[in-house]
Amino acid sequence: MKPMKISEAVVRRLPVYLQVLNDLHMRDVQTVSSQELGNRLDLNPAQIRKDLAYFGDFGRKGIGYDVTYLIEKIKQILKLDQPLNVALVGAGNLGRALCNYNMYLKDNMKITAVFDVHPSMIGTSINGLTVLPMEKLAETIRELRIRIGIITVPAVEAQNVADQFVEAGVDGILNFAPTILRLQDQVRIHYANFTTELMSLAYYLNEEEENDDESDLD
Amino acid sequence: MKPMKISEAVVRRLPVYLQVLNDLHMRDVQTVSSQELGNRLDLNPAQIRKDLAYFGDFGRKGIGYDVTYLIEKIKQILKLDQPLNVALVGAGNLGRALCNYNMYLKDNMKITAVFDVHPSMIGTSINGLTVLPMEKLAETIRELRIRIGIITVPAVEAQNVADQFVEAGVDGILNFAPTILRLQDQVRIHYANFTTELMSLAYYLNEEEENDDESDLD
DNA sequence: TAGATTGTTAATCGATTAACAATC
DNA sequence: TAGATTGTTAATCGATTAACAATC
The missing domain is CATH 3.40.50.720 (NAD(P)-binding Rossmann-like Domain)
Structure with missing residues (x-):
């Protein structure tokens, strides 16, 4: 194991990958590419590949990632293979x-x-x-x-x-x-x-409302 | 209003500032410096000043920020001044x-x-x-x-x-x-x-466990 | 005034993205 | 093989931190 420091942003994405992978697994999907994962999560495929590569070579060039295997690996990383x-x-x-x-x-x-x-x-x-x-x-x-x-x-x-x-x-x-x-x-x-969480969500909403403000119809 | 794009990281910190400020307000604290806020939140004071400065000049040089006023301002930014x-x-x-x-x-x-x-x-x-x-x-x-x-x-x-x-x-x-x-x-x-949330927390715990294992230095 | 602290510019640091050789 | 896709290096982008003049 390399003693590399993994950024918090990476760690926070791992459980999200796991979530999507579990979903794919349920649908009997065997293999997934970083492209496909990126689509589902609105993330850059390169970022996903890089995140995973911090921990090992989990994919296969020309093929993608084996869903079951990657689930297992991410669980190991998060130490969810032990109680x-x-x-x-x-x-x-x-x-x-x-x-x-x-x-x-x-x-x-x-x-x-x-x-x-x-x-x-x-x-x-x-x-x-x-x-x-x-x-x-x-x-x-x-x-x-x-x-x-x-x-x-x-x-x-x-x-x-x-x-x-x-x-x-x-x-x-x-x-x-x-x-x-x-x-x-x-x-x-x-x-x-x-x-x-609600407050930061509110920030974004209200930006939109400023547009509406002028058209005051009743 | 400057049409500046505020990063998500900044927006997510605003409710946290509000939380601390509300607490200070309850304790009848009148004024607070970025230094003091930084201490409480484990954040760099410069970052806090910069975050707030995106939205206006809320502080007073040599003095700090008026707690009540800053609460009011942050609520405005998050549009919590309206239902x-x-x-x-x-x-x-x-x-x-x-x-x-x-x-x-x-x-x-x-x-x-x-x-x-x-x-x-x-x-x-x-x-x-x-x-x-x-x-x-x-x-x-x-x-x-x-x-x-x-x-x-x-x-x-x-x-x-x-x-x-x-x-x-x-x-x-x-x-x-x-x-x-x-x-x-x-x-x-x-x-x-x-x-x-629990999963990403688990990642960090288990790193500690690995440290405990090896007590040898060179 | 003298000390404190802001707002802001410049420097640093880190994270994301692009690009591509390796290879399945 | 030809097309697809990884792992990784290099380029870019953005965010954090340091530093300091302005000023209360």
Whole structure:
């Protein structure tokens, strides 16, 4: 393995490639070219070839990429060929939705523990998992070798939960709360914020509206 | 207004700035420097100044940025100073979670209509909204001047829902389903995919694991 | 004033795209 | 073979960062 530093942009595209490849696989497509992948994803074929070439020679000149093989390879790169246990704190609406999403996570990723602070929540069952009290967090994370923590609590509690996750030895956090977390650098944080996403989408819409403004008909 | 093209990276950072600024505002902080914002967000201060300067001279030399004023300005840029109506299709777990999230959306963005295909869902109430049948989609979107559609249906139905949204005149889509949509270019699509996010996070975790393996230096 | 900090230009860095030899 | 398509190098494009005059 070359010790090359892969840019974040490349890493973020890999799961998207996987998504399309899984779709092609379902349709019994055997082989796909970078051209075809580029069409589907609105990406430059050269970029796709380059992204993949960082990790190995997965294609065949004159032929393209074998769909099944490439799926396997990308899964290896993302280490989805081994189980990845995930914990979630915050069994509210969003938390429960993500737990039930588990079906999609056939890729060895699995939410294996759910926690909440509210006594009324504790002991209830979500998609086969029993909601545990926060006191059990550290212990459970160690026992189940959980490596990623998902935060679906209100903004004010997010930092506190993140600290507890780090303390318990998690090394990645996916934060759905609208808060910027302050943590040691060695813990990787990804943000998944609905509001942020909508806001940037709104920016583009409203550019269009400026065109409409003049023709005020009623 | 200069007709300058703003890069997507810049636009995506604006809501994040807003998030920090709102937090500072809550804490009664009057003024903030690009330095301070950079600290909080792990961004280069020059980048923040440059981002903001695309849209106007919001700061004061020697002083910094007035928090309240900058919040107002960024909201204007994102056009959050006017109401933005949003529709959601798919009143499952995730859809309901997002509807209830509405509290966070004090920024003039609001889910104002919810739809579902399942007869058992139709007529039920979510956060004050009555779930409507798909037949009502086009009509409702026009009447309420809805500009953004959120998709929270299973993967296989996503393309169909997207087509209906576009047909009804929506000009932006936020897709939570794990599917790449094919639409006309004039409609802007953002993806918010839980699984994709987890996968890219997983990539980085596992790099760390490889580092732990070898404790030898030369 | 003196120190701080912006807005902006110039320098650097990195990512995307084009082009093409290798080869299936 | 002839056409197709990769992997990769070189060219281009764009984004980030450094530096500093302007000025509060």
